[in-house]
Amino acid sequence: MDRRHLITTAALGSAAAFLPTGTANAETLASTNSAADAAALKRSMRRYLADHLRDPQTARATVPRIFDIGFNWRPPVAPLAKFDFLLAFGFGNRPPANGGDPTRVLPEPGPMNEDLADTVVKALRRARRKLPVYAQWEIARHLKAKYDMDDVVSIEPVFADDGTITYLSTDGVVAQVVALRSNRPGGVGTAGVIAFEDHIKRCVQTTRARGVSAFAPRGLSMPDTYDPKSAQAWTRDRDIYLVHDMYAQITVLRNDLIKERYPNG
Structure with a gap:
């Protein structure tokens, strides 16, 4: 089915x-x-x-x-002509090369993010115009290595003073992009969201929750092949990931409902 x-x-x-x-x-x-x-x-x-x-x-x-x-797993869509920039969200990764400490060494980007990089390039070719690209670092690495893209803005994880890594959430990625684009004359603009197929609805919702107009590109298929070797266990199997994503959606809904009904706490 x-x-x-x-x-x-x-x-x-x-x-x-x-x-x-x-x-x-x-x-x-x-x-x-x-x-x-x-x-x-x-x-x-x-x-x-x-x-x-x-x-x-x-x-x-x-x-x-x-x-x-x-x-409902389908995001709102719009034509590529509507977008001011592309915003690509990472999905999964592979353990650090040579057995590095994952709390201090970045993992390998992995094949799912390579598929997402391919999708970014496909969107740019279909758009037939230059669009700024903001991509989570795993995708940005593939765009550089595979397509020699130097002008992509890579959204990087945060390294603490002690060398440990804090990985950005979906909302954290959006917050970084908003900070980078908020002072532009036309404002942040409209985002064309690139994300794994089962993740993209939430990516669009999360981007919109930050006050940014966002859609998935109409007619562009998103990657959907899961990586059983992903370092993120919740991104190895589809049935588990859907529960993970629903959990994330429910958490946002819970918080929104409480704020709406009890704004003073």
Whole structure:
């Protein structure tokens, strides 16, 4: 089953009678069908949860949150012409070469980040114009070594005074880019986000949470092959990573809900 179609496909039925034939209309029909499936699933979830909790009101509030975090893995998209810069987020890595101490020695960037570097280059070629590139260091290393890109802005981890490494979170990467671009005459601008396929929705959300307009590039496929040798255990297997990502999304949602309802603590 296509990993993006977690909702069971319903019969197209009578909707087909109202749409003309053709590829574009087939895509419209598929989108309409998917939306109908989503609505049906949410209704079923609300009924089940309301019965389970014996609380219809809480079920109505909770189901959309569960649905967005657990069943929606597609980011908002925009054409490459809309972007002022590309923002590429790393995913996984490999242990340091020669058995170095991972708390003090940078790991090897690894094959998933090479795939992401390839995707950055593909986006630039399709854009047919020069776009500034801000890339997490693992991707930047591949862009330099494989494509001889000297003008990419590498977002590096932080080295403490004692030599230990603090790796940036997804939000930490965005914060660095915002700091670098915030004083530009036009402001930060619109980001075209490049990220691993199961990570990209959260990357776009996190970028937007920092006040930056952000989208995934329309029509550009993101890398999706997991590395079983990744030094980050949660990025070795898809089923584990999805739990990790949902956990991260839930943490953000929890904090936002508390701030909204109890702004004074």
